[in-house]
Amino acid sequence: MWHQSLINQLIKFLAGAFALSLFSHAFAQSGFYSNFKTLIEIQGNNYKKKIESYKADASLNDLQDLNSLDLDPDFVGSIIFHTPSRYTPLSNIDSCALYDLILSGLAKGPSGEIKEFLVRYKTKDQKLKTALVSKNTFFEKVVFKKCPNVLKFQEYFSLKNVKKTLETLSLKIPKNMNTCYEDHTAHSKDHKTAYLCFLSNQVSSIDELEKKIKLTPKKNYKKLTLLKRELRIAKKYKSHLNPEAVDYLDNLCQNLDRPKLFCEGFFKRNFWKKVAQSKKLVPIIESSCQSLFKKMNLSSSELQACAVKMSRQPQLCFFSGFQDGILTPKPNCKNLGLNLNHSTLNSGYEDCPGKVANDGVVNTARLINHFSDKYSSPSTNCQARTANTFASFNQEVNDARAWNVKLCYDDKLKDSEVCHPVIFGDADGSELSMSKVVRKILGRIKGLGKNQVCRTVSANEYRPSLLEFKNGCFIVVDPKNCSATSCKYKILLDQLEIDEIRQVSDVKFDYLPRDFSTQSFSQAKLLESHFKLTSKQILNTSFLKRSFEKHPEGIMHGVACAEDLLPEFFSKRVINQCTPLPFIVDGYKEDKGKFAVIIRTARDSLHAPRLVPWSNLFSALKDYQRLHPLDYWWLNVLY
Numbered sequence: 001m002w003h004q005s006l007i008n009q010l011i012k013f014l015a016g017a018f019a020l021s022l023f024s025h026a027f028a029q030s031g032f033y034s035n036f037k038t039l040i041e042i043q044g045n046n047y048k049k050k051i052e053s054y055k056a057d058a059s060l061n062d063l064q065d066l067n068s069l070d071l072d073p074d075f076v077g078s079i080i081f082h083t084p085s086r087y088t089p090l091s092n093i094d095s096c097a098l099y100d101l102i103l104s105g106l107a108k109g110p111s112g113e114i115k116e117f118l119v120r121y122k123t124k125d126q127k128l129k130t131a132l133v134s135k136n137t138f139f140e141k142v143v144f145k146k147c148p149n150v151l152k153f154q155e156y157f158s159l160k161n162v163k164k165t166l167e168t169l170s171l172k173i174p175k176n177m178n179t180c181y182e183d184h185t186a187h188s189k190d191h192k193t194a195y196l197c198f199l200s201n202q203v204s205s206i207d208e209l210e211k212k213i214k215l216t217p218k219k220n221y222k223k224l225t226l227l228k229r230e231l232r233i234a235k236k237y238k239s240h241l242n243p244e245a246v247d248y249l250d251n252l253c254q255n256l257d258r259p260k261l262f263c264e265g266f267f268k269r270n271f272w273k274k275v276a277q278s279k280k281l282v283p284i285i286e287s288s289c290q291s292l293f294k295k296m297n298l299s300s301s302e303l304q305a306c307a308v309k310m311s312r313q314p315q316l317c318f319f320s321g322f323q324d325g326i327l328t329p330k331p332n333c334k335n336l337g338l339n340l341n342h343s344t345l346n347s348g349y350e351d352c353p354g355k356v357a358n359d360g361v362v363n364t365a366r367l368i369n370h371f372s373d374k375y376s377s378p379s380t381n382c383q384a385r386t387a388n389t390f391a392s393f394n395q396e397v398n399d400a401r402a403w404n405v406k407l408c409y410d411d412k413l414k415d416s417e418v419c420h421p422v423i424f425g426d427a428d429g430s431e432l433s434m435s436k437v438v439r440k441i442l443g444r445i446k447g448l449g450k451n452q453v454c455r456t457v458s459a460n461e462y463r464p465s466l467l468e469f470k471n472g473c474f475i476v477v478d479p480k481n482c483s484a485t486s487c488k489y490k491i492l493l494d495q496l497e498i499d500e501i502r503q504v505s506d507v508k509f510d511y512l513p514r515d516f517s518t519q520s521f522s523q524a525k526l527l528e529s530h531f532k533l534t535s536k537q538i539l540n541t542s543f544l545k546r547s548f549e550k551h552p553e554g555i556m557h558g559v560a561c562a563e564d565l566l567p568e569f570f571s572k573r574v575i576n577q578c579t580p581l582p583f584i585v586d587g588y589k590e591d592k593g594k595f596a597v598i599i600r601t602a603r604d605s606l607h608a609p610r611l612v613p614w615s616n617l618f619s620a621l622k623d624y625q626r627l628h629p630l631d632y633w634w635l636n637v638l639y
Helices: 006-021 025-052 073-082 085-091 097-103 135-146 148-156 162-167 177-188 192-215 221-239 243-254 259-267 271-277 279-293 300-312 333-341 359-371 382-398 434-445 523-530 541-550 614-627
Strands: 116-122 128-134 405-411 416-421 454-458 473-482 487-493 496-498 502-505 535-537 555-561 580-591 594-601 610-613 635-638
Touching (some): 025 116, 073 116, 085 097, 085 192, 097 135, 097 148, 097 192, 116 135, 135 148, 148 192, 177 192, 192 243, 271 279, 271 300, 271 333, 333 610, 359 523, 359 555, 382 523, 434 454, 434 473, 523 635, 535 541, 555 614, 580 614, 594 614, 610 614
Parallel strands (some): 454 473
Antiparallel strands (some): 405 416, 405 502, 473 487, 535 635, 555 580, 580 594, 594 610
16 A cells, blocks of 8 residues: 555566666677666556556545545556655655655655655546546645654644754754764654754755856846745745754765764764864864964964864974973874864863863863853963862862962951952952952952952053053963962052062862761862762773763762873883872774774863873783772772
């Protein structure tokens, strides 16, 4: 009947056609390809003649019932021959899937769009009849009754409703290869996929339509009007899709029958090409591009040019971007791109670990920002952003006992020392900002008005001869001697230096539990309890792979001996030498029996994950375990 699988129809059709071709002398002479081409032409001619004999638009008023109607085999064969084979998986969903393909414009006939249906059916007086039916008639009298969801999907993906429909769907790049294959399988079994590919085709048609409009003479008014209307519709559909969704749908609809290529399209394609097409990924290359172009403010075209340059010149990544205190050389651009393709850590900001000058603060802040954006704010410098994340989190969960960086003064009224926690820089909306803390103290000791503000400036910017610096409160910071935990600065009020405010900095905390009595105050345990995370120990590569497969949003962290983990950067000078180095693992790579993890140590740039052999990580963890007071092997997954 009409609901038979397209695949079964294809087998029957090609079997019959191929049997006929055995008698063809041309087949023996010119090979299979030319014969197959001839076969298509023969099929097309036969179908055309058949269609011409049924020119009347049948109303189907004499149809006995829906179950007595079938699509003509030649009509089905024609669809099979002219529809791109990549849409085959969608035709196998169920008996209604073919009509999703036709309504969405994916299924084609000899002339492109299918406007008529050749059907066979039993009439009310029990006669067999073949008729040519218009698309509108066929869908109204047959399809929408037999497959009511087809009508629903037509409404859902109309221009009027498509925005709301897309808001209910997730069209995001998969977290890893396993979830990618799961996504592909789900799409290949979903009726909505045909309509999503309709959207993709609309977007991809824009360039061609614009070319046609340019080449169409103005005197051809009707054609020009039609093309412009199609272009307007295509652009309206595109306006409801973000660049990531456009990219996702293009990859999906080109590879519906090739799940491996679909997933490789995300994880093995050029990362720098993705960066050039996505504003979301810009922070990952921004500092590198600033150093390459030797300017701070880059246009989108300059960022794209930079991404292309990095793609073509792998060595550019070795020393690009912020260099202060980070491990260099970084991986080359080719390896870095592969690592970032498989990386899941939230890295849409800059944190310059060398300027922070505290490994535990860096690693903790990165984990906090991965699980929540609540504690991260744009800041006057990147070390202030990291410090604010760490200090704000600890202030909320632990009364800031881990952040012992303060500005203090002697309160004469209270006859005691008063201190306020501070970060050396300004973060949007943070009461820990240096300018706010200084203003608060000056209000107490110098009577600074509530409406007056203090401004943090670099020593390079401060020009006392300029009018703007003559009056008011200024904190002049020496950028070469200012980290997250210690800073050289001067406080000036109306050009007079204030020396009553002193800095106290003694940042000491446990990143991992050091003893059983205080383990709940370690940063690792505070993270787990505050974000309600599950933490499980990872002992081998099997556990590691299984954890990422089950929890693609998960992240792993730990502490290991730097000398074993990265021997190219840290050399052992004495036996049992161990420099504790916190790190984050957010992916892995397995190739030809070799297993490596994608890792960022607290000394690495946030945007430069490294590929480290599992053997290095294992040895580094084992050596650290021997020295730890609780004998901890600490490689834990958080999810």
